[in-house]
Amino acid sequence: MGALVKFMDALLFILLLAIAFxxxxxxxxxxxxxxxxxxxxxxxxxxxxxxxxxxLMTETPDFYIGIIWVELLFQWPLVLVNLYGILxxxxxxxxxxxxxxxxxFTGMVPIFAELTRSxxxxxxxxxxxxxxxxxxxxxxxxxxxxxxxxxxxxxxxxGERPASGRxxxx
Numbered sequence: 001m002g003a004l005v006k007f008m009d010a011l012l013f014i015l016l017l018a019i020a021f022x023x024x025x026x027x028x029x030x031x032x033x034x035x036x037x038x039x040x041x042x043x044x045x046x047x048x049x050x051x052x053x054x055x056l057m058t059e060t061p062d063f064y065i066g067i068i069w070v071e072l073l074f075q076w077p078l079v080l081v082n083l084y085g086i087l088x089x090x091x092x093x094x095x096x097x098x099x100x101x102x103x104x105f106t107g108m109v110p111i112f113a114e115l116t117r118s119x120x121x122x123x124x125x126x127x128x129x130x131x132x133x134x135x136x137x138x139x140x141x142x143x144x145x146x147x148x149x150x151x152x153x154x155x156x157x158x159g160e161r162p163a164s165g166r167x168x169x170x
Contacts, residue, residue, distance in 0.1 A: 002148040012097070012142060013086045015135050016079050023076045030060045030068050053122040056111065063114070067107045075103055082139075091147060098143025105136035 026045050029037055049057040056064045078100040085093030111129060115121035 005142070005145055005148045008138065008142045008145070009086050012138060013083065016083050020076070020079050020083060023071050023079070027068050028072055030057065031065050031072070052128055053125045054128070055120055056114065061114070063110055067111065070103070070107060075100060078103070089147070094143050094145070094147065097139050101136050101139025101143055104132065105140065108133045108136060
């Protein structure tokens with residue numbers, strides 16, 4: 001079980017590292033002033049939207065802008081905290097990972113509703129968003145699994161107090 005958790009952590013780290021740059025640099029262009037971004041990032045965003053056929057990124061409907069604000073204000077800080085939690089092996093990583101996974105998965109629901117009901121989404125675009133949906137599921141599952149360091153049994157049994165360093169008086 002410990003090897004599976006370590007593999008999930010490594011996979012999450014790579015994906016979260018990519019998302020740590022994607023959210024503020026590419027997705028943020030939909031709701032922040034375009035003058036904040038250098039021309040190369042604006043061109044990268046338009047190239048991506050054209051290459052994948054991401055009409056949500058070019059048309060920016062109101063619900064999509066709302067989701068991007070959630071990503072900027074809530075999910076992006078959680079991504080940064082989760083990256084630190086993976087690197088430092090923090091005990092609270094499960095909680096923040098679960099929070100991020102649920103938030104990401106919840107944000108994908110209206111996006112998938114739009115993509116599937118509009119009939120305008122090419123397969124390439126659906127594949128990109130399925131990747132993010134899978135990341136949400138992976139983060140939820142990782143948040144529900146125990147940390148590898150806590151899965152080992154201690155020598156103390158349930159109900160026993162830890163041994164005191166002082167001697168008892170007789």
